[in-house]
Amino acid sequence: MAPSKYKTPPQAPPMFTHTPESLLKDTEQILSQSKELQDRIVADVKPGSAKFKNVLLPFAQDDNKMSLRTHIIGFYQAVSTDEKLRDASTEAEKKMDDFSIDSSMREDIFQLVDEVFKKQKDDQSLDAESRRLLEKDHKGYIRMGLGIPDGPERNRFKEIKKRLSELSISFQKNLNEEQGGLWLKPEQLEGVPQDVTENLKKGEEGSENEGRIFLTFKYPDFFPVMKYCKNAETRHSLMVANENKTPQNVKLFKEAIVLRDEAARILGYPNHATLRIEDKMAKTPKTVDDFLGDLRSRLAPGGLNEIEVLKKLKKKETGKADNYFLWDHRFYDTLMLEQDYQLDQNKIAEYFPLQTSIEGMLGIFESLFGLAFVKLEGADRDAISETKKGSDIVWHEDVQVFSVWNDESEGNGFVGYLYLDLHPRDGKYGHAANFNLQPGFINENGTRRYPATALVCNFSKPTPKKPSLLKHDEVVTLFHELGHGIHDLVSRTIYSRFHGTATVRDFVEAPSQMLENWCWTPSQIKSLSKHWSYLSPDYESAWQAAAKPDEKRPAESMPDDLISSIVKTRHVNDALFNLRQLHFGIFDMSVHEPASHDYVANLDASSLYNRLRKEISKIDGPEALGESYDWGHGEATFGHLIGGYDAGYYGYLSSQVYSADMFYSVFKKDPMDGKEGRRYRHQVLEKGGSRDEMETLKDFLGREPSTEAFYKELGLS
Incomplete structure (x- = not known):
């Protein structure tokens, strides 16, 4: 209660x-x-x-x-x-x-x-x-x-805007409704954890798929196979199929980039990127291109070195490493972490049950920002529902609801509602995101309207024998999205249009990216951890039933050696990770900053996407096996570029500059400093988009932002 x-x-x-x-x-x-x-x-x-x-x-x-x-x-x-x-x-x-x-x-x-x-x-x-x-x-x-003077040009512009809206909605709907996958024999999934394979759909007796299991493209299926499956052909098939899972979006994407360019030119801009970036922190495409180009030249040598090391590992495992393929990377990256750094992701996941991880994260936000989270269940839900039926305040039975309050130091007042929808299901949004359900603002009578915000994620579901367990990268994802949720909750603006995360795109990720640092801090990793066998007597029995004879029950909190193995791997293969982000950002700028309208009208976006990936990431795709560059259509699965990050994906990288600066300047010495946490809450998060974001940042830092911490963190200073 x-x-x-x-x-x-x-x-x-x-x-x-x-x-x-x-x-x-x-x-x-x-x-x-x-x-x-x-x-x-x-x-x-x-x-x-x-x-x-x-x-x-x-x-x-x-x-x-x-x-x-x-x-x-x-x-x-x-x-x-x-x-x-x-x-x-x-x-x-x-x-x-x-x-x-x-x-x-x-x-x-x-x-x-x-x-x-x-x-x-x-x-x-x-x-x-x-x-x-x-x-x-x-x-x-x-x-x-x-x-634009009233007439044919303005009518054409209006026509384009309406069509772009249709394209965006259809594109995202196709992604949400996508239900593809591959039927595979169990032996094709050698190395994949049993927790994953035992929960997959089985082929019906007497059908062509009898004896096979169905692997979807949803995160809880896809990523474990790419990381652990020893069969390279399975990984190859899955990766290519995933890139081609929404073929109907290929034409929608192409039409969108052509129409965006036409609309920008009608308004008098040379291209869509110039129009979109004008009001962001970067102001001009040149600033963005220079930033991405500089980062690319700094990262490229490190990426090549990392590939050489990974190829040696591949050769040791297979006897051959002429190529290092896209479907190799997650597998050998994971293997390297296990062999060279003793990072056992499955062992680590045993200490991150989803529910206790959430409780630990909310505890961190309570201490830092002066908040209190109250989980609403049963009678508490009924009591606050307008219909007195608690089921009416959620859209699915799995959804968790919290009322969020200020603690005593912040005045005990109400803050808003937080919803968590954490497991995959048919028709559901397939990634991890924060959705504002109702913004906060000042009512006409001067009282405050409180926000409601939802985290929509896709983590594996618990079973009677084992709870939902998070890999460390999933812990980081959850913490990141919760960071957006907190931004949404604590914002205090007059108007709904500036509320919470309604900031410019090249700043919006910075607050959440900064909070990711807590997932790499030993004391916070320990505070988040709890071995799943301690959650209930039933889970303790399930652990004992699966344990080897004489196996000692693990400690309740994560041991220091496991924590150390996490922390020391933070920047392993970092150049390749960031080159992947650069591929997304440079592709985005390339399609939205064409030299002419004819160029974008005649562009083969799929071939450009794959060619840039090879040139930037240095990792081979099927083109290294003699296929043309249109082997896959990754842009057709790239919801960001249709859903608001067009000519803005660079913001994920540029926001890291600001997030690193804030963390190293203010929180590095004591991440749980509540005084600084509250200052951050009131000076940055509270403002939402109600003032110029650069001014907000300068006020918090007490100076102009610097790239020094960002490049130092990447080992590039």
């Missing part, structure tokens, strides 16, 4: 009781109300009388209210088990996007916003966040084509 002082949140959690019909009806109602408001303001506010409070403020308050419902309406397509509800969510999102495009291209509204901008852009009586809203909104209208 929840502690009494944290028992009853002042705001009920969101409800997940939609049907396909109610979802679409709600969408129509929301859009109709918003349209009425727009028409009323245009009718009531005469030219010459437009001000922030009678134009932008009512629109911003309408955005606030809409977002409480629209985020959830769009969320169902990522998590619902009901295919019809997922389809309705997709249809609703398209309607909302179309409405947003139509609204952002209304000349009559733009005239009012333009008038306010000219009168009030430097008005010091407006608070800083409202001035930022005015500036962003005004620029948003211009970037939606309202600087």
Whole structure:
């Protein structure tokens, strides 16, 4: 039961009781109300009388209210088990996007916003966040084509924006709905942990797949096979099949990059990248290209050296290593960690049961940021549900819910709701991500609206004999996504559009990347660890039943030698890891920064993707076996480039510059310094996107950011 002082949140959690019909009806109602408001303001506010409070403020308050419902309406397509509800969510999102495009291209509204901008852009009586809203909104209208004279070009621009919305929604839906995989014989999976293979679907008796098992492309199946399967042909087949799992997305991706380029040129930009980066921290594509190029030249020699070492290991294992293939890398990287560094990932995973890892992580956030997490179960869920049915406040029975509070040092007030949806299922979003369900903001009456945020991940499910166990890299992933969730929860902005992670793309990853450092700190690894046999008497019995005769039960917390084996491997094969990130970033810039529109219109994106991977990562693909560069379509599985990271994927690398600087400058000497944790919470996380991110960063550091810690961490300084 929840502690009494944290028992009853002042705001009920969101409800997940939609049907396909109610979802679409709600969408129509929301859009109709918003349209009425727009028409009323245009009718009531005469030219010459437009001000922030009678134009932008009512629109911003309408955005606030809409977002409480629209985020959830769009969320169902990522998590619902009901295919019809997922389809309705997709249809609703398209309607909302179309409405947003139509609204952002209304000349009559733009005239009012333009008038306010000219009168009030430097008005010091407006608070800083409202001035930022005015500036962003005004620029948003211009970037939606309202600087283009009314006529065929503007109509074409609107057509493109609507089609790009359709492409984005269809692309992600294809990824979410993908259910492919390979039927394999058990002997083809030699070396793969039994925990993985015993949970795979078995071929039916009498069918062509009798005696085989079905391996999907979902993370809990795919990664263990790439890391542990001794059969190189199996890894080869799986890797190529995974790259080709959504062939219908090939045309969608190509159409998207061509249309983006056309739209940018209509607006007067030389390419899509220039348009997208203008408002980010980097400001220009040249800054991005110079950063990526410099990092590539620094990393390339290290990558080649790492490949030579790995090839020696491959030769020792197989007798031959003329090539080092893409399907070799996870396998030999894992083998090297085991043989040279005594890193036993399966042994380590025994100390990271999913549930206790979550509890440990939340404990770290409690100490650092002055928070309290209260898990809501049973009667506690019923009590806070508007319907008094606890099942109505979740979208699936596996979902965990926490009410989040400030601790005593921060005033004991309510913070928001955190949801965890951690296991794979059909139709669910296939990666790991944080979704805002309801943003926080200031209500019209001056009270606070509290946020709700969800982590959607794909970790293996527990069984009666063993809980869900995390490899160390999965611990890092979970901590990273929880970092986004905390950013979402503790943000305190006036307007929903600036809430939490609504920052520029080349900063948004920095707070979570900084928190990953805690997963490499010995004291924190120990505090997160608990051997799974100590979770319950049943699990203790299961461990004993599987143990060898006279095998001693492991210690409850992870032994120091295992912790040491984790920490000392942090930068093993780091150059190859970062060259992989560079491949993604440089491919992204290449397709969005073409020399001409004809170039992108005639581009074979798949061949470019594979050729750049070979040139940058130095690892061989099937082209080394005589195949052409269009052997796979990795760009068709690359949701980031369709889902908002277009001309922005470099942000994963540039954010590391900021995250390393913050960690080494402030937290390295004492990662659990609560005073600095609270300063970070209030000076960085709380601000969301409500102020210029570079100013936020400089305030926290007390100086301009530096690349020194980043390059030092990579051994490149």
